[in-house]
Amino acid sequence: MQPFVELTAPACPLPLSNVDTDQLIPARFMSRPRAEGYGDFLLHDLRREAGGALDPDFPLNAHPGAKILVARRNFGCGSSREAAVYALADFGFACVIAPSFGDIFASNAVNNGVLPATVEEAEAETLLAAVGAGAELTVDLAAQEIRGAGPALRFTVDPVWRTKLLNGWDDVDLTLSHAEAIAAFATADAAARPWAQLRAERGGGSA
Template sequence: MNPIHVVEGRAIPLGMKNVDTDVIIPAQYLKTITRKGLGEGAFETIRAQPGNIFDDPEYAGANILIAGDNFGCGSSREHAAWALLDMGIKAIIAPSFSDIFSGNAFKNGILTVVLPQEVVDRLLEVAQTDPIIIDLESQAVTTPFQDRFTFEIDPFRKHCLLNGLDEVGMTLEQDAEIAAFETKMAMDRPWL
């Protein structure tokens, strides 16, 4: 996983609430056995509409997405994160995210930034014309207009994102503790 320090660029001001995983990547695109190429099916229902925001040349090459409450609700398909990554999205800003989606995004090195609705509204406005800068180290989102908004992030997630750490590899280092737990479990709950 590539480390993330700063994500800077144009942002797609989607703004929609309750963007579900079926909207991000419809089920017919889940029939793949690799993680690549899913950007093609991303937001298919929205992209079917002429003049949609994703195909607007203004936002070509955008690496940030700004959305409304409850982004990524619905299924556990990690394909949603893979599709966003394949589109070139490196960070998403929203007032809230579904639990499963934010975990999936994190595990693929996508930064999810939670900010209050009024701040998101301001960023949606800026994004129409100008880039946005997200600095993970200082936990701040800034704009070319001197806006500065700080955000909270789980310290463990921050550490992993800044260093591009592989969680599986980290947990495997705790093998002895896991083995000890298993020994105790075999005594306490032998039916498992």
């Protein structure tokens, strides 16, 4: 993944609460190979009118090119489908700002390089109003600040997730960053508990 340090980009307001993963990507589209892209299916049914045409007044359609999404509480609730994050990332979003997130959704977002930035509800309303009026936002992960809508706003993110995003790491990379400590523990443990170590396999055929 690419490191996420600071992003200055157009933002899109989505003044909805409890946007669930089935709304983010309806299940009927999830058989498509990821290589073909999931962006066209993001919020598919909400973005379209009854006849299937895009609704020009829906926020995602009215703010093309946005890379930051601002929503209300409990964003990404519902099932654990990682495809919901694929749809966001493939559409072009690198950050979602909301007062709260579904836990599994937020973890999936980080593993795909998308920052789930948590703000207070009043701050979310301030941001929704600002980006609705066309404001561009700067999301600074190093400082944990959002700028562009008046005074800088602080956001929170799990410290481990912050480390992963700043470095562009997945879970394997995070584990490897502790390789020296893991090796030192293994050496000390082998000396302290030799009886607990796996024996080396012996060759030599049958007895």
